Amino acid sequence: xxxxxxxxxxxxxxxxxxxxxxxxxxxxxxxxxxxxxxxxxxxxxxxxxxxxxxxxxxxxxxxxxxxxxxxxxxxxxxxxxxxxxxxxxxxxxxxxxxxxxxxxxxxxxxxxxxxxxxxxxxxxxxxxxxxxxxxxxxxxxxxxxxxxxxxxxxxxxxxxxxxxxxxxxxxxxxxxxxxxxxxxxxxxxxxxxxxxxxxxxxxxxxxxxxxxxxxxxxxxxxxxxxxxxxxxxxxxxxxxxxxxxxxxxxxxxxxxxxxxxxxxxxxxxxxxxxxxxxxxxxxxxxxxxxxxx
Amino acid sequence: xxxxxxxxxxxxxxxxxxxxxxxxxxxxxxxxxxxxxxxxxxxxxxxxxxxxxxxxxxxxxxxxxxxxxxxxxxxxxxxxxxxxxxxxxxxxxxxxxxxxxxxxxxxxxxxxxxxxxxxxxxxxxxxxxxxxxxxxxxxxxxxxxxxxxxxxxxxxxxxxxxxxxxxxxxxxxxxxxxxxxxxxxxxxxxxxxxxxxxxxxxxxxxxxxxxxxxxxxxxx
Amino acid sequence: xxxxxxxxxxxxxxxxxxxxxxxxxxxxxxxxxxxxxxxxxxxxxxxxxxxxxxxxxxxxxxxxxxxxxxxxxxxxxxxxxxxxxxxxxxxxxxxxxxxxxxxxxxxxxxxxxxxxxxxxxxxxxxxxxxxxxxxxxxxxxxxxxxxxxxxxxxxxxxxxxxxxxxxxxxxxxxxxxxxxxxxxxxxxxxxxxxxxxxxxxxxxxxxxxxxxxxxxxxxxxxxxxxxxxxxxxxxxxxxxxxxxxxxxxxxxxxxxxxxxxxxxxxxxxxxxxxxxxxxxxxxxxxxxxxxx
Numbered sequence: 001x002x003x004x005x006x007x008x009x010x011x012x013x014x015x016x017x018x019x020x021x022x023x024x025x026x027x028x029x030x031x032x033x034x035x036x037x038x039x040x041x042x043x044x045x046x047x048x049x050x051x052x053x054x055x056x057x058x059x060x061x062x063x064x065x066x067x068x069x070x071x072x073x074x075x076x077x078x079x080x081x082x083x084x085x086x087x088x089x090x091x092x093x094x095x096x097x098x099x100x101x102x103x104x105x106x107x108x109x110x111x112x113x114x115x116x117x118x119x120x121x122x123x124x125x126x127x128x129x130x131x132x133x134x135x136x137x138x139x140x141x142x143x144x145x146x147x148x149x150x151x152x153x154x155x156x157x158x159x160x161x162x163x164x165x166x167x168x169x170x171x172x173x174x175x176x177x178x179x180x181x182x183x184x185x186x187x188x189x190x191x192x193x194x195x196x197x198x199x200x201x202x203x204x205x206x207x208x209x210x211x212x213x214x215x216x217x218x219x220x221x222x223x224x225x226x227x228x229x230x231x232x233x234x235x236x237x238x239x240x241x242x243x244x245x246x247x248x249x250x251x252x253x254x255x256x257x258x259x260x261x262x263x264x265x266x267x268x269x270x271x272x273x274x275x276x277x278x279x280x281x282x283x284x285x286x287x288x289x290x291x292x293x
Numbered sequence: 294x295x296x297x298x299x300x301x302x303x304x305x306x307x308x309x310x311x312x313x314x315x316x317x318x319x320x321x322x323x324x325x326x327x328x329x330x331x332x333x334x335x336x337x338x339x340x341x342x343x344x345x346x347x348x349x350x351x352x353x354x355x356x357x358x359x360x361x362x363x364x365x366x367x368x369x370x371x372x373x374x375x376x377x378x379x380x381x382x383x384x385x386x387x388x389x390x391x392x393x394x395x396x397x398x399x400x401x402x403x404x405x406x407x408x409x410x411x412x413x414x415x416x417x418x419x420x421x422x423x424x425x426x427x428x429x430x431x432x433x434x435x436x437x438x439x440x441x442x443x444x445x446x447x448x449x450x451x452x453x454x455x456x457x458x459x460x461x462x463x464x465x466x467x468x469x470x471x472x473x474x475x476x477x478x479x480x481x482x483x484x485x486x487x488x489x490x491x492x493x494x495x496x497x498x499x500x501x502x503x504x505x506x507x508x509x510x511x512x513x
Numbered sequence: 514x515x516x517x518x519x520x521x522x523x524x525x526x527x528x529x530x531x532x533x534x535x536x537x538x539x540x541x542x543x544x545x546x547x548x549x550x551x552x553x554x555x556x557x558x559x560x561x562x563x564x565x566x567x568x569x570x571x572x573x574x575x576x577x578x579x580x581x582x583x584x585x586x587x588x589x590x591x592x593x594x595x596x597x598x599x600x601x602x603x604x605x606x607x608x609x610x611x612x613x614x615x616x617x618x619x620x621x622x623x624x625x626x627x628x629x630x631x632x633x634x635x636x637x638x639x640x641x642x643x644x645x646x647x648x649x650x651x652x653x654x655x656x657x658x659x660x661x662x663x664x665x666x667x668x669x670x671x672x673x674x675x676x677x678x679x680x681x682x683x684x685x686x687x688x689x690x691x692x693x694x695x696x697x698x699x700x701x702x703x704x705x706x707x708x709x710x711x712x713x714x715x716x717x718x719x720x721x722x723x724x725x726x727x728x729x730x731x732x733x734x735x736x737x738x739x740x741x742x743x744x745x746x747x748x749x750x751x752x753x754x755x756x757x758x759x760x761x762x763x764x765x766x767x768x769x770x771x772x773x774x775x776x777x778x779x780x781x782x783x784x785x786x787x788x789x790x791x792x793x794x795x796x797x798x799x800x801x802x803x804x805x
Binding site for chain 3: 180183187200
Binding site: 294295296297298357358361362363364 | 725728729731732735736751754755756784785788789
């Protein structure tokens, strides 16, 4: 076979499926565009509306009926407190549960399988149900009242399944060979977990926790249900009445004065910035500690 | 790297060199017994062959074990194969010494001719020298020195031919002729010892160059 | 050897001592006279209902390299993990029979697996350094066992014994995962040596390494066996031939028309014997590569 004949065979006029390929790519781009355009429109609208109102007044003043001097200080503080309490509650409980399920539990026992099933389901429960739960058991049942702590506890419950699942993934990602190596050196189960598994899983756990907190900060329904107040002018305390940024936003949008809608937009921008910063932190952590096994 | 392989090779080679020393002692003993018609020494030489045989077997087993376990290649493989052949040549040389000793015993009491003594002196000395040269050139991997064995072998061959002529010239009575025939065999043994030494030289050349060739052709 | 009747005195030639070139025989006593480290009697291992290994009896000797060879599925990895009770970590594994370590029952009721693993270390097939610094890797064992005096010296000594010190002494704080495969495996060996064990178990330690790294590990084992007793599982029988003093050949016994398979010990002898004239035909078929 001559070289010329061979080269002719290699070329062809119309490669098969080229149009199908192109249509497919176009479809993908369309999906991407829909998502971007929708999101972009929302964000731009909010920005246009509220950017003028993002100023120190918003940050330092309490709410008032006069939109010019109204601020969201108590709400911002409450959201921040909620964030801190969330981390303090969910991380120990969530990580502890994850360690138990991954390292200590015997998968064959019915009890443990039930536990796993529960956690999977809880992650999917709508947040308003948690609100009702909180109202019934924490606010009224335990007699806590409509306080910030109750809000934190509700959000903890809301977010706990996610943290547990994320922590389990992180712990599972630690290769069994690491554990085997540690056992073979004479380490006890506790030493293996505490000195090898956990340190290796921390980046994954941290990422998962931060993302969970970022989600919880934006939750409105449960907080409203357990009685976040619409109008607070004082700084919140843990065991006192409270509001939160999402609630504040909700309230402002319901007021007749259109100025307040602009303020609401400004507060939305603030909330978005906080959430964005949290997500960025999570991504940074994940990239920094990406392990190459 | 490959520490245990190297250790084993070194030990095998040392064992072969020691076996060479044994062969030299056997040769000196056989020559001495021949010269002085010393039957007791001849008996010792014959018994001594067992030592050489033990060494031969030990080296054989060692080579078998090394080949099975270490799978040597390239120069290591050539070394092992060379040692295998050298081992055999040494054992054959020792057997020839035994033959000489046995012949010495056989002709004890028969009057013999002094003229051959000089020839055997010469051949014995050459044979000893050749064994020494062959073992040294193996140890130092010296191909040129190994090739020089051919010239030494030529000397032995000439001495062998002279001895045969001398024996033919003896003539005489039955006893003297018997002695003459036996001595031809002795001469032949010494000449064969020289040939085996050349063979050892050829193994050295094989080890170094990777090619096996006879130093001279059969017409010689 | 020499004929006994009327043996002439070898006066003028002199006698020679029997030549024995093999280092093994010159400087090391034969197996029968050596101290026994492990004595295994009729050992079986099963996972739930499925038997992996049955009826194994063997003696492992001190300062020897003992190799387990055999086709895949013959249970040799399962077997070696019995020696340091690593099979305890598998919930369905059941070990029956007896293993004695220096005379003590390894699976006795009051025996602590942690103590066992301190004395009997293990190196795995794929190097598994911890995601920590080189120093912390080697120091992990001593720290965990409370042997924290002179940690620096312990680390240096262990790395030296593993023939790794010169290569890493200037970067002890570097991440261990940055080392090459061969270096990582030597690091794992150093990790084991740091707790000063008695026995080293190696489960196919070189199978994930390139030939040069493999040779280095083999040379290292040759060195280490002066101070430790080594048991190695390898699917590469040439490797066993090169480094082992004693070799045990395991094979698969098929029963019930192929439905049941489990491992058995076929032959256990000195390595030269196994590779020059094994007693069992199955062994010969395996080592010649005809079957297996």
